[in-house]
Amino acid sequence: MEGKGKFIAFEGIDGSGKSTQVRLLAERLRSENIPFYTTMEPTDSPVGSLIHQIMTGRVKADPKVIAALFVADRLDHLLNDVNGISQKIDEGTTVIMDRYYFSSYAYQSVDAPMDWVIQANEQSSAILRPAVNIFIDIDPDTALERIAKSRFQRELFEEKSRLTIVRQKYIEAFDKLQGVEQVAVVDGNGSPKEIAADVWDIVKKCFIMG
Numbered sequence: 001m002e003g004k005g006k007f008i009a010f011e012g013i014d015g016s017g018k019s020t021q022v023r024l025l026a027e028r029l030r031s032e033n034i035p036f037y038t039t040m041e042p043t044d045s046p047v048g049s050l051i052h053q054i055m056t057g058r059v060k061a062d063p064k065v066i067a068a069l070f071v072a073d074r075l076d077h078l079l080n081d082v083n084g085i086s087q088k089i090d091e092g093t094t095v096i097m098d099r100y101y102f103s104s105y106a107y108q109s110v111d112a113p114m115d116w117v118i119q120a121n122e123q124s125s126a127i128l129r130p131a132v133n134i135f136i137d138i139d140p141d142t143a144l145e146r147i148a149k150s151r152f153q154r155e156l157f158e159e160k161s162r163l164t165i166v167r168q169k170y171i172e173a174f175d176k177l178q179g180v181e182q183v184a185v186v187d188g189n190g191s192p193k194e195i196a197a198d199v200w201d202i203v204k205k206c207f208i209m210g
């Protein structure tokens with residue numbers, strides 16, 4: 001394929017169905033013969049591994065340090081020589097990402113000022129801005145029901161209030177960056193197939209618009 005690949009980021013609260021939709025979009029791109037690469041943040045790089053250790057409580061860190069680590073992990077994801085996605089896009093590969101900087105805007109702004117988090121990510125947005133950020137919107141109760149079915153039970157009450165705030169933060173970030181970022185909100189309540197059809201309508205437009 002000629003030219004650059006498209007860069008598509010999936011966003012949403014935990015359990016919203018992002019990884020399911022990344023998989024279904026990958027199947028679709030494969031059937032359309034579009035070269036693609038799927039990936040996620042946090043990554044499994046050394047910085048990503050440190051983030052995982054902090055998130056599982058094995059290492060302690062201040063929320064601002066965590067925000068900075070996500071920035072470092074993201075820049076490495078974009079720029080590293082082995083599988084940096086910036087180069088992949090330049091070479092014509094479409095990259096589908098499970099979470100990108102809007103995840104930082106939503107999750108890290110719970111404990112740090114959102115404008116600071118956005119500023120801290122300015123290098124990433126300058127290097128690679130998604131053709132579209134696809135937000136799979138779902139209420140926290142539904143997300144937690146899905147998580148409870150598929151993973152070990154967590155502190156449900158605490159999780160619900162946290163995810164409610166994170167969802168509000170996403171909406172606040174989308175409002176703040178209106179006109180700067182392309183955002184498409186998809187209803188996450190349908191079946192995986194129904195949602196995938198909505199996602200494909202959005203992604204198809206990115207290819208048509210060039």
Ligand code: ADP
Pocket residue numbers: 012013014015016017018019020021146147149150188189190191192193195
């Ligand atoms: P995320 O990556 O956003 O955390 P997942 O794709 O892992 O979300 O989905 C969380 C759980 O919900 C998984 O068990 C998945 O099979 C299930 N799931 C995903 N999409 C749907 C859907 N549209 N309807 C019902 N269950 C879903």
Ligand code: TYD
Pocket residue numbers: 013014015016018019041042070098099100101103104105107108
């Ligand atoms: P992920 O593994 O995608 O979780 P899930 O499949 O449940 O959605 O992401 C792990 C966690 O990392 C998730 O709770 C959100 C958080 N996160 C941030 O707080 N900031 C970020 O910038 C990113 C990319 C993720």
